[in-house]
Amino acid sequence: MKATLRTVIFAGTLLTTTSAFAGEQTVTLEVSGMTCASCPYIVKQTLAAVDGVTDVEVSFAEKSAVVTYDDSKTEVAALTAATGDMGFPSTVKE
Incomplete structure (x- = not known):
């Protein structure tokens, strides 16, 4: 019983640790080639589809x-x- 409990606690710790590394991130991209008013719309729709x-x-x-x-x-x-x-x-904006 103690071994099972330790295994469950250890597994829970691993899951918590793993999920701490994944999550919401924000990045700013420099985007080349936008030359007209419709270009930002196309870029936005393209990125939103990912x-x-x-x-x-x-x-x-x-x-x-x-x-x-x-x-x-x-x-x-x-x-x-x-x-x-x-x-x-596009490239990541520094």
Whole structure:
């Protein structure tokens, strides 16, 4: 019984620790190629379609996109690949 209880507690600790690393992240991307008023809409729709993305704000003036996403479902490379595939190469803004 004690061994079972220890196993359950240990497993619970592992699950809690693992989930602490996953979660909501926000990244700002520099987006190239936006030349007209409809470009930010296309970039926003493209990023919003990536699984795990929960919010997108695109600025034509700043040539940037602020993306909030669940890092257990997607990663920055998928975001930059999505914009690049649509003709809007992007990189992480430092």
